[in-house]
Amino acid sequence: MSRRPTATPANPYGSRTGARRSGPRPRRATTPPAQVVDDALALPEELRKASGLTVHTLRRLLPHRGANVYADPKTGQVYSPRLNPIGGVCADGYVRISGGRSVRREQYAHRVVYEAVHGSIPAGMEIDHRNTRRADNRVANLQAVTAEQNRALTRARGRVARGDRIRTSKLTEELVRQIRATSGSITGVEWARRLGVDRSSINSARRGDTWRHVKPCPRLRTRHRPGSQKGKRP
Template identity: 30%
Template sequence: MGERWKWAPGYEGLYLVSDQGHVMSAPHECGGRAYAGVELSPSRCANGYMRVFLSRDGAVSNVLVHRLVAEAFIPFHAEGVEVNHINGNKADNRLVNLEWVTHRENVAHAWRNLPRRAHDRHIGRKLDAETARRIRAATGTYAQIGSEFGITPTMVGYIKQGKRWRMEDVD
């Protein structure tokens, strides 16, 4: 079976989206000439999701490809649900890789199935007074110190300013 195309929700008559995660402009006529649809090149957002820029009534919008695919091909979704990438790859916007989930289900899926980022191994880690004392005495940028001790630069700042591990707790 080949690639299936549907109108992009909210952009009917202007753009098409496929079950393989592709987006294209609709074939159209202008000035008596026929123009074939052109596949759009998605770009990667800073958070890893793929987006395309769609135009309607002179306004250009930044639209996430996985949302277009899910809204076009997965019939039911309640207000407030999210699209989960089943295999964890945010660039894989094929219909078989997408599902509607609640935020809680999406977070649980990520914790169960996706590799941890380097800093995640420090979540919940308790600092002792000696480590806090060494952090307070350390020199360098907060980022450098945080990297050395496995904590965020923000936490380094909190420790150095006495918002965490106050002076009387450490000294």
């Protein structure tokens, strides 16, 4: 009975023909995250300075095994398994680390930093930036809140886009004032034709259902306040 050939550089799969064997490919052994930092600390100081990582930075790094990356809680920077800084600011202001051979999938950097310090985010919780700067992922700037709390904080900070701050809006505050001022002379159909919008948008802005922050607002002016009606029977 002939023995199966062992794997060699010329025949890495250990097959008789040199071709790859059928079945799942064995996983490549990876260096444990802690060992990577220990090896970096053992490098000469010149090499560490060339890579931009000081001893203090290396000692601060915390592994995130789910994302296979490292996080610096003090600066909010995320590093790859080879200790290269990764992540970029996207159009919405958040920092994302893109998927690749080292990172398993695209993720938000602030969630990675928070989980590296505090563990998994509880179900139903979201991560809020205290100073409203979405690219500031220092752990001191992150807090776990519920979805309702996050919306309330967004409204309180005035970050809810409304009116002409919405990019797709065709109306402006000045146009809304003109629409309301001409309620008796120009119909909503005519305004809709001029501006290229739906008639319902014109009527809603004119009634004050939308654009309530533009004064004067008919909806607020006609709203009855408690105690404003005199002579009302009890």
